[in-house]
Amino acid sequence: MAAPTALIFLTLLGVSSSGSTDCSYQSLLHHLNLTGSSNVQSIMRPVKNWTTSTLVQLDILLFGILDVCNGGIMEPGISNSGKINPKDEKSQTVTNHLWVSMYWTNELLTWNASDFCGINLLTIPRSMLWIPDIIIQEDASDSGSVIKGPHLTLNSSGWVFSKAQQRLTYTCQLNLVKFPFDTQSCNITFTSMSSDVHTMKLGTLTNDTALTALSELIMITKGEWSLRSMEVVRDRTTNGTKSYLIYMITLERKPMLYVVNFIIPLSYLLVLDLASFFISQSSGEKLSFKVTILLSISVLLLILQDMLPSTEDSLPWIATYCVAIFALVGISVLEAMLVSFLTELGHQCGKKAKGSENAREDIQLEEDFHKEPSGDEERGQVTPEKTYMPLDWPVAHDLLKRILDEVKAARLQAGSKDKDKNERGCCKSLALTVDYVFFFLYLITVVLFLMIVYVSWIKTGF
Numbered sequence: 001m002a003a004p005t006a007l008i009f010l011t012l013l014g015v016s017s018s019g020s021t022d023c024s025y026q027s028l029l030h031h032l033n034l035t036g037s038s039n040v041q042s043i044m045r046p047v048k049n050w051t052t053s054t055l056v057q058l059d060i061l062l063f064g065i066l067d068v069c070n071g072g073i074m075e076p077g078i079s080n081s082g083k084i085n086p087k088d089e090k091s092q093t094v095t096n097h098l099w100v101s102m103y104w105t106n107e108l109l110t111w112n113a114s115d116f117c118g119i120n121l122l123t124i125p126r127s128m129l130w131i132p133d134i135i136i137q138e139d140a141s142d143s144g145s146v147i148k149g150p151h152l153t154l155n156s157s158g159w160v161f162s163k164a165q166q167r168l169t170y171t172c173q174l175n176l177v178k179f180p181f182d183t184q185s186c187n188i189t190f191t192s193m194s195s196d197v198h199t200m201k202l203g204t205l206t207n208d209t210a211l212t213a214l215s216e217l218i219m220i221t222k223g224e225w226s227l228r229s230m231e232v233v234r235d236r237t238t239n240g241t242k243s244y245l246i247y248m249i250t251l252e253r254k255p256m257l258y259v260v261n262f263i264i265p266l267s268y269l270l271v272l273d274l275a276s277f278f279i280s281q282s283s284g285e286k287l288s289f290k291v292t293i294l295l296s297i298s299v300l301l302l303i304l305q306d307m308l309p310s311t312e313d314s315l316p317w318i319a320t321y322c323v324a325i326f327a328l329v330g331i332s333v334l335e336a337m338l339v340s341f342l343t344e345l346g347h348q349c350g351k352k353a354k355g356s357e358n359a360r361e362d363i364q365l366e367e368d369f370h371k372e373p374s375g376d377e378e379r380g381q382v383t384p385e386k387t388y389m390p391l392d393w394p395v396a397h398d399l400l401k402r403i404l405d406e407v408k409a410a411r412l413q414a415g416s417k418d419k420d421k422n423e424r425g426c427c428k429s430l431a432l433t434v435d436y437v438f439f440f441l442y443l444i445t446v447v448l449f450l451m452i453v454y455v456s457w458i459k460t461g462f
Contacts, residue, residue, distance in 0.1 A: 023117035046106035056132045057103040057205040062215035064097035065225045095169045102162045110158040123151040137189040138170035176316045180258035190245040202245035208232040225251045273329050277439045290333045297326045317457040335438045342431035
């Protein structure tokens with residue numbers, strides 16, 4: 001008799017228990033008082049004691065590096081291929097694709113999941129709940145670039161989760177001294193617009209090492225940059241008024257494109273200028289070749305003007321590199337002009353010396369020809385050696401003229417071996433000395449300059 005009674009009692013107890021359990025979301029919303037028209041939950045900070053501060057945790061993931069406005073050579077506009085508008089680079093901004101996750105606790109919305117058939121998560125429209133007024137101080141993007149989810153996720157312990165995608169353009173002071181071997185560190189600062197540090201505190205749910213690794217794993221586009229690290233400065237306050245959460249994002253540039261298109265051509269032009277010293281001065285091509293090299297460097301300087309912003313305080317190493325090579329080649333052109341002038345002056349001196357020597361020979365021969373007869377000739381005592389064979393004076397005169405021309409030709413032929421010495425003249429040796437001394441000094445200067453550039457710029461940039 002007792003056994004059937006106990007069985008009936010347990011059956012009735014199970015029926016009554018199952019009848020009190022509600023498995024609908026609507027009943028859960030009624031339980032949380034979210035079905036009415038009251039908007040108290042959306043305007044009041046969800047704490048039971050107003051002295052309790054709300055901890056808001058912010059995690060960001062970097063999906064893509066779209067633009068860093070400090071490079072770009074080709075065409076205006078922004079694209080994922082890394083082509084940057086040169087006019088925008090003076091704004092000193094960075095554009096990233098971010099995924100921002102925000103977490104906080106709503107102490108007024110909690111329930112026991114077992115009372116509602118294990119419902120542990122609930123999605124609620126954003127307009128129904130209080131949301132922290134978090135802003136980014138460096139934000140320079142428009143409102144259309146932010147895509148927020150239409151709902152918030154709420155769990156049974158009152159933990160609220162919000163997610164948003166954003167094409168964030170933010171200001172960053174770029175340091176281009178070591179361009180293109182530079183790394184840029186930019187801050188993304190989160191803070192509350194109206195709440196002080198006693199009301200709201202900011203932090204992160206995930207550590208920065210995990211965020212960096214996950215960002216590198218899911219990143220789609222990088223352009224000419226790579227993510228080096230994401231460092232988090234937790235709960236930093238200024239004068240005790242507001243709480244700040246700072247993400248320091250460090251980006252490293254991929255310099256290969258600039259090395260191939262700019263640095264190597266400049267070095268090649270400098271080597272060509274060194275090699276031009278082996279061009280013969282007499283060919284007349286040495287000076288024109290050096291001027292062509294100088295014009296080529298001028299074209300690269302124009303490209304450099306579009307690569308670097310005018311807002312840079314200190315002169316970048318790449319500008320120093322280009323200007324120094326331009327100055328070296330310019331000095332080399334001036335030296336070639338000086339040597340050419342001295343060589344031409346030597347030719348003129350040689351021509352004048354040869355002309356004066358020929359004139360002296362002509363005068364000497366004429367004097368010998370028109371020399372007056374000696375005393376023996378006047379007395380009629382003529383020796384056989386001095387007796388003129390031709391009896392006709394005009395014929396003898398022509399014969400002596402031909403003999404004079406043959407003597408001149410013989411003397412010129414005999415002096416053909418010394419032709420180079422005559423051409424050098426008085427300034428040829430000075431021109432060669434200047435050219436040799438300048439070449440060795442120029443070579444030593446170029447080697448020292450390239451070593452300094454490598455140590456101070458390229459080696460420290462990696």
